[in-house]
Amino acid sequence: MSRLDLSPAPGAAAPWRRLLTQAAMELRLTLRNGEQLLLTLVIPILLLLAGSRSDRLVGADRPIDTLAPGVLALAILSTSFTSLAIATAFERRYGVLKRLGATPLSRGGLLGGKVLAVVALQIVQFLVLGGLALALGWRPADGATAWLWWLLLSVLGTVAFGGLGLLLAGTVRAEATLALANLVYVLLLVGGGVLLPLDRYPESLRGVLAALPSGALGEGLRDTFMTGSPGTVVVVVLAAWAAVAAVAAGRWFRWE
Amino acid sequence: MEIVDLTMHYGRGAAVVKAVDGLSLTVEAGTVTSILGPNGAGKTTTIETCEGFRRPQSGTVRVLGLDPVADAPRLRARVGVMLQSGGAWLGVRAGEMLRHVAALHAHPLDVDALVERLGMERFARTPYRRLSGGQKQRLSLAMAIVGRPELVFLDEPTAGLDPQSRRATWDLVSELRDHGVTIVLTTHYMDEAQELSDRVHIVDAGRVIASGTPADLVSAGARNSIRLVARPGLDLGGLVAELPEDSTAAEVQPGQYVITTDVDPDVLHRVTGWCAAHDVLPASILVERQSLEDRFLDLTGRELR
Numbered sequence: 204m205s206r207l208d209l210s211p212a213p214g215a216a217a218p219w220r221r222l223l224t225q226a227a228m229e230l231r232l233t234l235r236n237g238e239q240l241l242l243t244l245v246i247p248i249l250l251l252l253a254g255s256r257s258d259r260l261v262g263a264d265r266p267i268d269t270l271a272p273g274v275l276a277l278a279i280l281s282t283s284f285t286s287l288a289i290a291t292a293f294e295r296r297y298g299v300l301k302r303l304g305a306t307p308l309s310r311g312g313l314l315g316g317k318v319l320a321v322v323a324l325q326i327v328q329f330l331v332l333g334g335l336a337l338a339l340g341w342r343p344a345d346g347a348t349a350w351l352w353w354l355l356l357s358v359l360g361t362v363a364f365g366g367l368g369l370l371l372a373g374t375v376r377a378e379a380t381l382a383l384a385n386l387v388y389v390l391l392l393v394g395g396g397v398l399l400p401l402d403r404y405p406e407s408l409r410g411v412l413a414a415l416p417s418g419a420l421g422e423g424l425r426d427t428f429m430t431g432s433p434g435t436v437v438v439v440v441l442a443a444w445a446a447v448a449a450v451a452a453g454r455w456f457r458w459e
Numbered sequence: 460m461e462i463v464d465l466t467m468h469y470g471r472g473a474a475v476v477k478a479v480d481g482l483s484l485t486v487e488a489g490t491v492t493s494i495l496g497p498n499g500a501g502k503t504t505t506i507e508t509c510e511g512f513r514r515p516q517s518g519t520v521r522v523l524g525l526d527p528v529a530d531a532p533r534l535r536a537r538v539g540v541m542l543q544s545g546g547a548w549l550g551v552r553a554g555e556m557l558r559h560v561a562a563l564h565a566h567p568l569d570v571d572a573l574v575e576r577l578g579m580e581r582f583a584r585t586p587y588r589r590l591s592g593g594q595k596q597r598l599s600l601a602m603a604i605v606g607r608p609e610l611v612f613l614d615e616p617t618a619g620l621d622p623q624s625r626r627a628t629w630d631l632v633s634e635l636r637d638h639g640v641t642i643v644l645t646t647h648y649m650d651e652a653q654e655l656s657d658r659v660h661i662v663d664a665g666r667v668i669a670s671g672t673p674a675d676l677v678s679a680g681a682r683n684s685i686r687l688v689a690r691p692g693l694d695l696g697g698l699v700a701e702l703p704e705d706s707t708a709a710e711v712q713p714g715q716y717v718i719t720t721d722v723d724p725d726v727l728h729r730v731t732g733w734c735a736a737h738d739v740l741p742a743s744i745l746v747e748r749q750s751l752e753d754r755f756l757d758l759t760g761r762e763l764r
Binding site for chain 2: 208210214215220221224228232293297298304308309459
C-alpha cells in the first residue's frame with residue numbers, strides 16, 4: 204500500500220502516446236469480437252474460396268482476377284463502415300465516449316485512435332486476403348501505378364464509408380445502428396456492385412450502382428488490378444462520397 | 460470551484476422541465492463537499508455541467524478558475540470524473556480498462572497498488588459485461604482517481620455498494636482529502652454526507668436550500684430532546700424552570716416524557732440531578748440528537764418523489 208501515493212500529480216500523457224494507447228485498445232477489442240471478425244475476415248475468405256471456383260457467378264475466364272479486387276473492396280466496406288459503425292454506436296450507448304471524453308484523450312484522440320485501428324485492421328485484411336488470392340492464382344496488373352491507384356482508392360473508400368459509418372452511429376440508437384450496418388453490408392455485398400462487376404447486373408441498374416460508393420470502389424479496384432488504372436468517373440464519384448460523408452459526419456455526429 | 464445562478468432545463472414549450480433553477484454554490488480547495496438531495500433534485504445535471512458535459516444555459520460555472528466547456532482540454536488532465544453508470548466497453552477487462560485510463564495520464568497512480576487497495580484483484584481479469592454493480596462502481600471510482608487529479612467529481616460513489624465497500628470508499632475519499640485533493644460528491648445518503656463532508660449543500664428542485672458543515676445544518680434545525688421513561692404522573696414544571704429558556708417538557712404517554720431543549724452535558728446533569736432530588740429512578744434516559752436525515756426531511760419534505 205505504500206506504493207499508493209494519493210497526492211495530486213495531474214498531467215496528460217504525450218499526445219502520440221494517448222493516440223497509440225487508444226488505437227491499440229480499439230484494435231484489441233475488435234480482434235476479440237467474434238462477430239466483427241466474421242464480417243471483416245471470415246466472410247471475405249469464404250467468398251474468395253467459393254468464388255474462385257465459380258466462373259458462372261463471376262463470369263470470366265479467370266474468376267479470381269475479377270473476384271480478388273472485389274473482396275478487397277468488401278474488406279474496406281466491412282471495416283470502415285459496418286465494424287466502425289457498430290463499435291462506435293455501442294461506445295456511445297454505454298458511455299465509453301463520455302468516459303473517455305473526460306480523460307486527457309480528447310475527441311481528436313478518440314477519432315485518431317479509430318482511424319489508426321481501422322487502418323491497422325485493413326492492413327491485416329489486405330495481407331491475409333491478398334495473400335490468399337495470390338495463392339489461389341490471382342494475377343494483379345503489373346506496375347507501381349496500379350498499387351498507387353489501389354492506395355488512393357482505398358483511402359477514399361475508407362473515408363467515404365468511415366464517414367457514413369460514424370454518421371449512422373452518431374445519429375441513431377445503437378440497436379438500430381447494429382441492424383442497419385449489417386443490413387447495408389449484406390445488401391451492398393449482394394447488390395451493391397462491390398463483389399461482382401457492374402456488367403453482371405441488369406443494364407437499368409448499372410448507372411445507379413456506379414454512383415454508389417460501393418459500386419465505385421469495387422469497379423475502381425477491378426479496373427486497377429485488371430487494366431492498371433481506374434476510370435476517371437469512378438475516382439470522382441468516390442472522392443465526392445468521401446467529401447460529403449466526412450462533412451456530414453463532422454456536422455451531425457453526436458458524441459452522446 | 461464556483462457555480463453562480465446556474466439554470467438548466469430540458470424539453471421545450473409547455474413540457475419544459477427545469478432541472479436546475481438558479482443554483483449557486485462554492486467549493487473550497489482541499490475540502491470534501493457533498494451535494495445532497497432527493498432523486499431528481501438536479502444533482503447530476505449540476506455536476507455534469509461542472510465536468511463540461513453540458514453547457515450552462517444561464518449562469519456561470521468556473522472550475523479551478525477555468526470554464527469547463529471552453530477550457531476542457533486544459534481541465535481534463537486535472538479533474539477526475541466518476542460517472543453514475545457505464546463508461547467502459549462491454550468486452551474490456553476491468554484491469555485493462557483501468558490501465559488504459561492510467562496510460563492517458565502523465566503520472567498515474569500505480570495501477571497494481573490501486574487494484575489492491577480497492578479489492579479489485581478478484582475481478583481484474585473479468586470482462587466488464589460480467590461485473591456486478593458494486594464491482595463496476597469500484598472500477599469507476601478507480602478510473603476517476605488513477606490520473607492523480609487535483610479535483611474529483613464523484614456522482615453517487617456508493618450507490619448500490621455493500622457496507623464494507625461503502626466504508627472502503629469513504630476511507631479512500633478521506634485519504635484523498637488528506638493528501639490535498641478536492642472532492643465534490645453527490646449523494647442521497649445522509650450518513651455519507653454527514654461522515655465525509657466538510658461542507659454540505661442540500662439541493663432540492665434545482666436550487667440550494669441549505670448549506671453548511673454537517674454540524675451547522677443539524678444544529679440549525681429543530682432542537683434536540685431527552686426522552687425519559689419513569690413512573691407516570693411526574694410534575695416536570697420545576698425541572699423545566701432550571702433548564703435553558705424555551706425548554707419544554709411533556710408526558711407523551713403515561714410514564715414517557717419528552718423534554719425538548721438544547722441538550723448539552725450540563726442540561727443532562729440537571730435532569731439527573733432533578734431525578735435524584737425527587738427520588739425518581741428513570742428506566743431509561745435517551746438523548747435524541749437530530750441527525751442530518753431529520754434536517755434533510757424537514758427541509759425537503761417527507762413525500763415520495
